[in-house]
Amino acid sequence: MNILILGNLGYIGPVLITHLRKSWPEAYLVGYDNAYFASCLLMDEVLPEVKLDKQYYGDVRDITTVVFEKEKFDVVIQLAAISNDPMGKTFEAPTFEINTSATEAIAVMAKNHGVRSFVFASSCSVYGMDGKKIKNESSELAPQTAYAKSKIDSEIKLNAIADDTFTVTCLRFATACGISPRIRLDLVLNDFVASALVNKRIDILSDGTPWRPLIDVKDMSRAIEWASNREAKNGGSFLAINAGADESNIQVRDLAYKVSEELGGIDVSVNSDASPDTRSYKVDFSLFKELASDYQPLMSLSDSINEVGERLMKIDLDKDFRKSSWMRLVYLNNLVNNSLIDSHLRWIVY
Numbered sequence: 341m342n343i344l345i346l347g348n349l350g351y352i353g354p355v356l357i358t359h360l361r362k363s364w365p366e367a368y369l370v371g372y373d374n375a376y377f378a379s380c381l382l383m384d385e386v387l388p389e390v391k392l393d394k395q396y397y398g399d400v401r402d403i404t405t406v407v408f409e410k411e412k413f414d415v416v417i418q419l420a421a422i423s424n425d426p427m428g429k430t431f432e433a434p435t436f437e438i439n440t441s442a443t444e445a446i447a448v449m450a451k452n453h454g455v456r457s458f459v460f461a462s463s464c465s466v467y468g469m470d471g472k473k474i475k476n477e478s479s480e481l482a483p484q485t486a487y488a489k490s491k492i493d494s495e496i497k498l499n500a501i502a503d504d505t506f507t508v509t510c511l512r513f514a515t516a517c518g519i520s521p522r523i524r525l526d527l528v529l530n531d532f533v534a535s536a537l538v539n540k541r542i543d544i545l546s547d548g549t550p551w552r553p554l555i556d557v558k559d560m561s562r563a564i565e566w567a568s569n570r571e572a573k574n575g576g577s578f579l580a581i582n583a584g585a586d587e588s589n590i591q592v593r594d595l596a597y598k599v600s601e602e603l604g605g606i607d608v609s610v611n612s613d614a615s616p617d618t619r620s621y622k623v624d625f626s627l628f629k630e631l632a633s634d635y636q637p638l639m640s641l642s643d644s645i646n647e648v649g650e651r652l653m654k655i656d657l658d659k660d661f662r663k664s665s666w667m668r669l670v671y672l673n674n675l676v677n678n679s680l681i682d683s684h685l686r687w688i689v690y
């Protein structure tokens with residue numbers, strides 16, 4: 341099986357590649373990424389990309405059919421994105437160009453070149469607000485941010501491209517957590533663990549009431565494996581599906597207490613003056629359970645907390661880690677401020 345993974349040099353990509361290499365040792369794996377975060381490796385370790393057969397460096401906005409003419413891909417996995425709300429707010433136009441327009445153009449190219457399965461990393465953030473009602477795939481969408489809107493727009497475009505020959509699976513992932521060679525500390529569980537370790541306290545930036553479903557990067561990789569091999573008879577030629585587990589829905593303050601409990605009774609402070617975070621959603625994962633019964637999440641919240649904790653303890657993490665390069669927006673802003681990329685998030689070639 342020949343698989344093209346776009347956006348493989350980020351947080352999820354390296355974990356996915358390791359997983360796919362184990363599941364399908366004979367697969368021909370190709371990465372494509374413009375490498376914004378390539379140097380953000382957690383430790384001196386083997387470069388994750390050595391597990392690939394080939395790595396392309398390029399912007400998904402510029403990808404041409406040449407890539408598809410050179411190799412005959414069976415599966416395309418589209419992870420490349422401006423991948424969170426703060427980055428989407430700062431770089432709104434590129435967010436739509438990369439997350440939506442490029443995704444549509446790549447899907448058309450893929451279909452025209454005989455790709456049979458297209459997997460798109462969507463997000464439960466499309467549900468946006470109102471944590472009281474549990475959201476299933478038919479629920480009304482209420483995106484609160486440019487990032488969430490870009491994911492919905494992509495799903496709509498992909499729906500129009502899918503057919504009997506071209507299966508599209510949009511995995512509406514819960515909020516990611518867990519360990520990766522390119523860790524991110526701008527994710528709620530990882531942030532709480534880092535905070536507990538270096539500051540010996542967890543400061544919740546919101547009032548702690550929002551609901552968030554969580555999923556470990558290892559379980560995201562298993563979901564992507566399932567989607568790569570999904571046939572139209574299992575869910576239709578186009579499928580947008582929540583990917584996670586019902587028991588991973590948790591309120592942010594309860595997550596903080598869980599991290600505190602796992603790491604030995606760390607103080608938790610709630611910012612009771614914070615205005616309510618409207619991004620709150622509790623999600624129903626029963627369709628995923630039904631269609632992907634052999635690919636259900638295996639990592640508990642405790643597993644993820646302890647794995648992140650053990651790994652972060654081995655590095656010299658700055659107390660000010662919220663200003664560090666483990667925060668994607670901080671890192672991108674640094675690239676812009678140092679004139680390495682422009683405001684459209686294109687590398688500046690000297």
Ligand SMILES: NC(=O)c1ccc[n+]([C@@H]2O[C@H](COP(=O)([O-])OP(=O)(O)OC[C@H]3O[C@@H](n4cnc5c(N)ncnc54)[C@H](O)[C@@H]3O)[C@@H](O)[C@H]2O)c1
Nearest residue numbers: 347349350351352374376399400419420421423461513516
């Ligand atoms: N992390 C989460 O909580 C989460 C949850 C739901 C969905 N997702 C989605 O999963 C995907 C992967 O997430 P991640 O956490 O690994 O994100 P990430 O930001 O760590 O990685 C994204 C990768 O895309 C690449 N990229 C961005 N713009 C590009 C461009 N113009 N051309 C080529 N490459 C480009 C970046 O260099 C980076 O390597 C994203 O689509 C994200 O929206 C993530």
